[in-house]
Amino acid sequence: MPEAPPDEEPALIVEGLDVTYGRALSALRSVSLTVPHGTVVALLGANGAGKTTLLRAVSGTLRLHRGAVTAGRVRYGSTELDGRDPVAAVRAGVVQVPEGRRVFAGLTVDENLRTGGLGLGRRRPAQVAEARDRVFALFPRLAERTRQAAGLLSGGEQQMLAIGRALMAAPRLLLLDEPSLGLAPQMVHRIAGVVREINAQGTAVLLVEQNAGMALSLADTAFVLEVGEVRLSGAAGELARTDAVRRLYLGESAEPDHPAATATRDGAAATEGQGAA
Amino acid sequence: MTTLIDNVFNGLALGAVYALVALGFVIIFKASGVMNFAHGSLLLLGGYLTAVLHDAIGFAAALALSVLVTAAVAGAMDRFLLQAGGGADPHTAAVQTIVTIGVDIVILTDLSRRIGGDLLSLGDPWGDSVSGLGPVTVADSRIAAIAVSTAVIAGVFALFRYTSWGLSLRASAEDVEAAALMGVRLVRVRTLAWCLAGALAALAAVFLAAFPAPGLERTTGQIALKAFPAAILGGMSSPPGALAGSLLIGLTEALVAGYQSELTLLGEGFGSVAPYAVMVLVLLVRPTGLFGAKAAIRV
Numbered sequence: 001m002p003e004a005p006p007d008e009e010p011a012l013i014v015e016g017l018d019v020t021y022g023r024a025l026s027a028l029r030s031v032s033l034t035v036p037h038g039t040v041v042a043l044l045g046a047n048g049a050g051k052t053t054l055l056r057a058v059s060g061t062l063r064l065h066r067g068a069v070t071a072g073r074v075r076y077g078s079t080e081l082d083g084r085d086p087v088a089a090v091r092a093g094v095v096q097v098p099e100g101r102r103v104f105a106g107l108t109v110d111e112n113l114r115t116g117g118l119g120l121g122r123r124r125p126a127q128v129a130e131a132r133d134r135v136f137a138l139f140p141r142l143a144e145r146t147r148q149a150a151g152l153l154s155g156g157e158q159q160m161l162a163i164g165r166a167l168m169a170a171p172r173l174l175l176l177d178e179p180s181l182g183l184a185p186q187m188v189h190r191i192a193g194v195v196r197e198i199n200a201q202g203t204a205v206l207l208v209e210q211n212a213g214m215a216l217s218l219a220d221t222a223f224v225l226e227v228g229e230v231r232l233s234g235a236a237g238e239l240a241r242t243d244a245v246r247r248l249y250l251g252e253s254a255e256p257d258h259p260a261a262t263a264t265r266d267g268a269a270a271t272e273g274q275g276a277a
Numbered sequence: 278m279t280t281l282i283d284n285v286f287n288g289l290a291l292g293a294v295y296a297l298v299a300l301g302f303v304i305i306f307k308a309s310g311v312m313n314f315a316h317g318s319l320l321l322l323g324g325y326l327t328a329v330l331h332d333a334i335g336f337a338a339a340l341a342l343s344v345l346v347t348a349a350v351a352g353a354m355d356r357f358l359l360q361a362g363g364g365a366d367p368h369t370a371a372v373q374t375i376v377t378i379g380v381d382i383v384i385l386t387d388l389s390r391r392i393g394g395d396l397l398s399l400g401d402p403w404g405d406s407v408s409g410l411g412p413v414t415v416a417d418s419r420i421a422a423i424a425v426s427t428a429v430i431a432g433v434f435a436l437f438r439y440t441s442w443g444l445s446l447r448a449s450a451e452d453v454e455a456a457a458l459m460g461v462r463l464v465r466v467r468t469l470a471w472c473l474a475g476a477l478a479a480l481a482a483v484f485l486a487a488f489p490a491p492g493l494e495r496t497t498g499q500i501a502l503k504a505f506p507a508a509i510l511g512g513m514s515s516p517p518g519a520l521a522g523s524l525l526i527g528l529t530e531a532l533v534a535g536y537q538s539e540l541t542l543l544g545e546g547f548g549s550v551a552p553y554a555v556m557v558l559v560l561l562v563r564p565t566g567l568f569g570a571k572a573a574i575r576v
Binding site: 064073085090102103111114116165169 | 441447448451453455456457458459460461462543
């Protein structure tokens, strides 16, 4: 493992992470991954593979689900994040956009955006206005609806609001949990563009997705989780070409027989993956 | 006609005081999902402190001190008893509600022992003076109750709307996890909500013990039980609902008491049952309360 880089270019480093729910259910087993500064990393896997659990361990919300880190470390730059509360993550510059958008339906769009800055304590109005302008530049549609209750927005608009809300804290690493979930193909395309744009502005992104095609097209590197363990990792383009990933996540038809040439770990991924699904 | 104006005025004054208590219920429920059954005891504690302190340091200082202490007791109760085990774990609200019953018994028993059968004066500046208000004569303490409650409630609504505490509270009431992810300090936001509710209860005690009530007695805390239907009527998690519910309960009680002689059919003392009758009637028509759009259960 490399040394923690200086804080100007912090990386998220997860080392040997074990997470257990309710002291019994093991959800992650010695998971290690790195999100270098300014990159997009995709995290793929079937339902129940532990993708969301990993994000919870980073953002400090495991406790809300009666989960705990039982081994390993999570740190961002020089900040230790395992066992800390979500405020620590937000302050360190790591903000998660939860799965299913989870905007505050009864609050207005503007109020939702204001909640995004709550973790940073008192900020100068100019800073808040600047963050808001950035969000509106990215999502002009939100600017037209500031006084509307968030619950009345469409699904795509709610996803934009959820991302915009997180961006209000000016994160250096954005954790995106299934941003394409339940959205129309055109909106998925829009969201992909937004992720690219956010990354171009210098924010690293850890992207959890079931839509592997979209995720791999955006990411620099990717990790595949199977039943709580990292099965595959590598450059996104290379992973997209491996048989296991193509069969399981890109929806291409499965070969009837396992070609002997496939690496053993690919074979393991294929069989265990079916067991987990 | 004069009787009607008289009764309506009394109803508004009662409703305004109930609103202080009901708003406390709602703030606590919104912040923690807990029904605070110790609210009556907190109210009695506030009143008792004002009563024993006012001779020595004057009414205003005694009230200020009692509001602070009651707020601190409510906050400490939340922070060190209720949140100690579960933290901000949203699954334990039911258990914590039961704990408040225990706290209620402890505080109430001790205060009952101290107060005994006495009627304590809180030394409020209005005494038994009255003013002519158009055709009717009303107690100054009731004018003060309406004025002070209105100002304080407006202040609380402004807190909800414009401060980051208010925003944090509303956000975490809607979605604890999403609020946590935004960096809302759940424990602190919640404890501050309990403090505010305690402060409101201590303030309400002054007006509940003031003229024409004879003074503070050990049963004064039970009045919180009337603010309970008011809060439920309003939808339990809606502050404007608590306000509307309180006015409705206050008016009902005053009108039923005022027209007692014409309502002998319902038996004597129906005025004290009326709040619950109204609550049941409203809930029959609107099971989620007047302002409760969703079921008043935090998920």
